[in-house]
Amino acid sequence: MMVIPSIFMPEDWSFTFFEGLNRHPDSIFKDKTVAELGCGNGWISIAIADKWLPSKVYGLDINPRAIKISWINLYLNAFDENGQPVYDNENKTLLDRVEFYESDLLSYCRDNHIELERIVGCIPQILNPNPDAMSKLITENASEEFLHSLSNYCALQKQNSV
Numbered sequence: 252m253m254v255i256p257s258i259f260m261p262e263d264w265s266f267t268f269f270e271g272l273n274r275h276p277d278s279i280f281k282d283k284t285v286a287e288l289g290c291g292n293g294w295i296s297i298a299i300a301d302k303w304l305p306s307k308v309y310g311l312d313i314n315p316r317a318i319k320i321s322w323i324n325l326y327l328n329a330f331d332e333n334g335q336p337v338y339d340n341e342n343k344t345l346l347d348r349v350e351f352y353e354s355d356l357l358s359y360c361r362d363n364h365i366e367l368e369r370i371v372g373c374i375p376q377i378l379n380p381n382p383d384a385m386s387k388l389i390t391e392n393a394s395e396e397f398l399h400s401l402s403n404y405c406a407l408q409k410q411n412s413v
């Protein structure tokens with residue numbers, strides 16, 4: 252999986268979160284329409300599609316560069332080393348099951364009238380406790396530091412809760 256400096260590098264919190272998802276029965280995602288909030292480099296959305304065969308996973312992130320890297324990671328995982336598409340046991344590929352979009356929380360799904368059956372996300376890492384923060388316009392040209400700071404809310408939440 253590819254990462255770049257302006258996006259979040261998967262770490263312990265990410266892996267613990269995915270282990271938590273793994274504890275649910277397979278029926279939790281099978282054939283479901285799922286959204287992942289704050290998908291970062293896309294690895295969790297891709298892993299959900301690979302393991303549980305949902306009908307669709309929408310990986311959503313407010314960081315435009317995270318979405319570009321997620322699409323790259325999706326293509327890297329959808330084809331084998333000979334460039335051939337990898338089909339699952341329902342004759343679909345990861346490209347049939349996963350899409351990534353820039354979105355503030357669920358705004359992409361709301362604007363496109365997508366009905367979701369499951370929403371996953373490690374909420375302390377995604378919800379900024381500072382309500383003014385998102386009034387800043389997030390552009391493709393934002394600095395690497397600013398874009399990366401969008402995934403750093405855990406420390407802020409600890410400060411606010413003291």
Ligand SMILES: C[S@@+](CC[C@H](N)C(=O)[O-])C[C@H]1O[C@@H](n2cnc3c(N)ncnc32)[C@H](O)[C@@H]1O
Nearest residue numbers: 259261265289290291312313314355356376402
């Ligand atoms: C800690 S990272 C987790 C990334 C990924 N899920 C993982 O575990 O590797 C949190 C992600 O939430 C995104 N994010 C922050 N605020 C968001 C918002 N309001 N809407 C959507 N995504 C947001 C950040 O850009 C960042 O990629």
